[in-house]
């Protein structure tokens with residue numbers, strides 16, 4: 001009973017309180033307005049989960065700047081339709097869809113391999129795809145679903161593309177990695193002994209853990225890149241609460257309550273994506289890495305996320321889990 005309270009009820013209450021805090025902020029603060037960004041013809045970007053929601057808005061905007069955008073997603077028809085829609089709208093740039101299922105490490109490896117074979121450069125990687133509050137389940141490789149999809153899939157993808165990002169960047173024009181985190185990371189607890197939440201499953205705890213892991217990963221990777229003198233930056237973004245299909249897994253009562261609140265207080269997908277696009281493409285962000293951005297501003301993340309020992313521990317464990325040699 002005590003374990004259930006600690007592992008299930010506490011994360012649920014903390015996550016909803018976190019949501020209320022974000023909504024109060026959104027009630028009294030305007031959404032970030034994206035400045036006009038300069039054209040970026042010739043730059044190549046990958047946006048995971050770019051078929052809908054904020055990923056779609058990000059892919060659309062980056063394409064409109066003249067970039068060649070690869071939408072990486074797990075729904076072929078939806079993905080092709082998203083790319084078609086963007087290409088019809090954008091006079092410059094180009095969008096295309098390439099299949100990648102983040103719940104399968106094999107699929108992530110195949111995607112990275114195929115991408116490498118094309119000999120394209122890579123200037124921007126937006127690790128946007130995600131899922132929230134799904135019932136207990138495992139990915140193809142046996143990882144807890146949120147941890148596997150939101151975090152480990154992106155961890156592997158980034159590492160597989162890292163050499164290319166390093167080669168494609170230049171000092172004064174760095175390659176950029178943007179990790180989509182969330183305010184829920186503030187209530188995240190990283191259980192290094194039970195990352196897959198086998199002891200007592202809580203979808204709320206699992207989601208916030210995956211978003212905290214992304215922040216720890218962001219800071220650790222930036223440290224490594226800076227130490228190596230590589231022209232690549234990596235930042236984490238918190239988009240606020242945004243009205244997308246991400247909330248489809250809320251319990252039915254929460255769904256009913258969410259609808260009217262979302263209409264008034266949630267950001268639109270375009271508003272939510274604005275900080276992601278800014279981080280990925282604004283000249284103001286040139287050379288800036290290791291930041292947590294919210295509403296267009298650099299903000300403090302959870303104190304624990306700055307703990308370099310924990311960052312290193314998570315990095316090491318993640319390498320083991322996805323079968324990467326530690327770098």
Ligand SMILES: NC(=O)c1ccc[n+]([C@@H]2O[C@H](COP(=O)([O-])OP(=O)(O)OC[C@H]3O[C@@H](n4cnc5c(N)ncnc54)[C@H](OP(=O)(O)O)[C@@H]3O)[C@@H](O)[C@H]2O)c1
Pocket residue numbers: 048049050051052053054055072073074075078100101102103128129130131132149150180181182183238239240241242243244245246247
């Ligand atoms: N909405 C919010 O309030 C909010 C707040 C904080 C953070 N975020 C984060 O923002 C990101 C984007 O979410 P969103 O709100 O725009 O939600 P969304 O509309 O549900 O978009 C999620 C995207 O992820 C893709 N995806 C899901 N499973 C995948 C898989 N196995 N492999 C590859 N792609 C997969 C989806 O593609 P398919 O349709 O093809 O499955 C979809 O394009 C997520 O990381 C989310 O955690 C959202």
